[in-house]
Amino acid sequence: MIPEKAELPLQVDLERIRRQAWTAPPAPTLDEATRQALRARIKRLLEERNAVLVAHYYVDEELQSLADETGGCVSDSLEMARFGHAHPAETIVVAGVRFMGETAKILNPEKRVLMPTLQAECSLDLSCPADAFSAFCDQHPDRTVVVYANTSAEVKARADWVVTSSIAVKVVEHLHARGEKILWAPDRYLGAYVEEVTGADMILWQGSCIVHDEFRADALRKLKAEHPEAAVLVHPESPPDVIALADVVGSTTQIIQAAKDLPNKVFIVATDRGIFYKMKEVAPDKTFIEAPTGGLAASCGSCAHCPWMAMNGLTNLAEALEQDGPEHEIHVDPEVGREARKSIKRMLDFAESLKVQATGEANVASPA
Numbered sequence: 001m002i003p004e005k006a007e008l009p010l011q012v013d014l015e016r017i018r019r020q021a022w023t024a025p026p027a028p029t030l031d032e033a034t035r036q037a038l039r040a041r042i043k044r045l046l047e048e049r050n051a052v053l054v055a056h057y058y059v060d061e062e063l064q065s066l067a068d069e070t071g072g073c074v075s076d077s078l079e080m081a082r083f084g085h086a087h088p089a090e091t092i093v094v095a096g097v098r099f100m101g102e103t104a105k106i107l108n109p110e111k112r113v114l115m116p117t118l119q120a121e122c123s124l125d126l127s128c129p130a131d132a133f134s135a136f137c138d139q140h141p142d143r144t145v146v147v148y149a150n151t152s153a154e155v156k157a158r159a160d161w162v163v164t165s166s167i168a169v170k171v172v173e174h175l176h177a178r179g180e181k182i183l184w185a186p187d188r189y190l191g192a193y194v195e196e197v198t199g200a201d202m203i204l205w206q207g208s209c210i211v212h213d214e215f216r217a218d219a220l221r222k223l224k225a226e227h228p229e230a231a232v233l234v235h236p237e238s239p240p241d242v243i244a245l246a247d248v249v250g251s252t253t254q255i256i257q258a259a260k261d262l263p264n265k266v267f268i269v270a271t272d273r274g275i276f277y278k279m280k281e282v283a284p285d286k287t288f289i290e291a292p293t294g295g296l297a298a299s300c301g302s303c304a305h306c307p308w309m310a311m312n313g314l315t316n317l318a319e320a321l322e323q324d325g326p327e328h329e330i331h332v333d334p335e336v337g338r339e340a341r342k343s344i345k346r347m348l349d350f351a352e353s354l355k356v357q358a359t360g361e362a363n364v365a366s367p368a
């Protein structure tokens, strides 16, 4: 196993991706009158276009609140796609990053999927180009290919399974119990975490999230000492020494749930600060503190907030609905979409089977 890891091609140019990320232009700050006018216009356009707005936890709270107010949803990438599937609207407007729009399109090929900007990338997706990844898979035909949701449609199509951070451990445990060896991509930290928890035989692609990569264990230890009453909530895209300091390691949805369920009144949170909007909503009497990042030594311009998520704003959201054109519409090759859907559906069916085991209830059909 170790020699195989040593042979991994270091094909991921993370420095270049980091530089690209921190030059992404954030959505403009608006004066109050413009804000209100745009919110009213977007509400009207959503109705006129028979569209629903789904927003990720990491986008600006302006868009999260608008999604809530207009009957849309705020959630993680998979739930965004599932919600869009179940909703009767003909058009899904995705406020997030490009792979989220693609996932929505993969699960809803019959619907139109629009985004405020198609330039909103993700370093995990960028670090895993489909050709190089496919060649890597070809070198390891004995391994089951498991990819994280933060990947392109083509990479999902090449995979056997797509997983989200909330179910990655369960899926790999299941495969490990069946004696399968895993090829994991693209997040090296989430992969290492899953490997450690499950004991599975995994080789890891070397991508990382440029936001979570900036959390620092030394500074977190100091902050914990200043707030001994605080629980530390960490997303597993963070470095291993940061994960080691966590009271709870979990996906975005699991972190929000922990804020609600744990008795602590103070939380130190190592994930994108966009999540604070929902955390404050579910636990309004609690205090949330951003986990420390690299500070002056960091490569980021706005640590703990994804620069690509920050590109989503009211102005380009209104444009997407108004123009209803190719600069905002997500397309996925139908054949690629069909293959990617199989890998996603495997996870959705597995998730349903876990619910059945836990509750004994009848299975519920997943979007396919």
Ligand code: SF4
Binding pocket: 058, 097, 121, 122, 123, 124, 150, 209, 210, 211, 212, 237, 272, 306, 307, 308, 309
């Ligand atoms: S926060 Fe990280 S994983 Fe999420 S979209 Fe941004 S770069 Fe990708």
